[in-house]
Amino acid sequence: MPKNYMIGNWKMNQSLTEIETFFKNVKLEDNQNNFWIAPQTLHYSKCAELAGPTGVLVGTQNISDQEQGAFTGEISADSLMEMGGHFCLIGHSERRSLYGETDEFINRKVAKAIEKGLVPVLCVGETLAEREANNTLSVVLGQLKSGLKDISLNNEAELIIAYEPVWAIGTGKTASPEQAEEVHAAIRVLLEELYGETGKDISLLYGGSVKPSNVKELLGQTNINGGLVGGASLKAEDFSALCSAC
Numbered sequence: 001m002p003k004n005y006m007i008g009n010w011k012m013n014q015s016l017t018e019i020e021t022f023f024k025n026v027k028l029e030d031n032q033n034n035f036w037i038a039p040q041t042l043h044y045s046k047c048a049e050l051a052g053p054t055g056v057l058v059g060t061q062n063i064s065d066q067e068q069g070a071f072t073g074e075i076s077a078d079s080l081m082e083m084g085g086h087f088c089l090i091g092h093s094e095r096r097s098l099y100g101e102t103d104e105f106i107n108r109k110v111a112k113a114i115e116k117g118l119v120p121v122l123c124v125g126e127t128l129a130e131r132e133a134n135n136t137l138s139v140v141l142g143q144l145k146s147g148l149k150d151i152s153l154n155n156e157a158e159l160i161i162a163y164e165p166v167w168a169i170g171t172g173k174t175a176s177p178e179q180a181e182e183v184h185a186a187i188r189v190l191l192e193e194l195y196g197e198t199g200k201d202i203s204l205l206y207g208g209s210v211k212p213s214n215v216k217e218l219l220g221q222t223n224i225n226g227g228l229v230g231g232a233s234l235k236a237e238d239f240s241a242l243c244s245a246c
């Protein structure tokens with residue numbers, strides 16, 4: 001069985017005071033190391049310190065594909081590991097659309113993360129125009145095939161996939177549980193093709209305007225194993241509610 005996760009993507013949000021308030025108020029039941037937060041990288045240490053007693057695990061929103069050296073502004077996988085990091089988001093649609101990240105580049109980052117022992121949360125998703133042109137599955141499966149090119153796994157815990165339709169991110173428009181499940185089921189088939197038995201147990205998260213009011217219905221779908229959440233992960237009460245639904 002794939003493990004369920006709830007992952008907060010804080011993007012470029014949260015002041016230090018807001019972070020302190022968040023960790024003071026977050027209440028997590030039945031924590032099985034499956035509640036994760038990706039703050040701004042500058043806040044990584046502070047979050048890791050405050051998150052300790054709550055059991056929330058902390059990661060980053062991006063990672064470098066390079067080992068070390070003259071790469072101004074990049075985040076080193078080795079340094080994140082040294083700091084006790086657990087995971088990194090890779091290929092979020094904002095990285096793809098605003099910063100020009102390509103599938104090949106994303107593939108190198110996935111390889112680097114796994115090589116270093118970080119769990120990559122590989123994000124994929126179609127734009128509204130792609131959905132309206134009936135290209136959803138070809139776009140999403142194409143992003144996955146490229147992002148996972150030559151990536152081998154020892155076990156299912158080494159990789160998480162997040163399906164996030166671009167038109168649902170930060171818009172308040174969630175994919176219906178059926179729309180999301182259709183894509184998740186197709187992703188599951190591809191993962192089984194690529195990884196055999198291991199592919200059956202890789203966690204598939206849905207992202208895009210997930211909130212306490214719609215999370216249960218989404219998680220009720222066969223192939224939805226949790227959420228990657230932006231806006232609703234910023235407030236402790238909402239994140240706590242999302243985690244208890246998980």
Ligand code: PGA
Binds near residue numbers: 009168169171228230
């Ligand atoms: P949202 O963001 O929950 O605010 O739609 C999700 C994401 O970008 O990961």
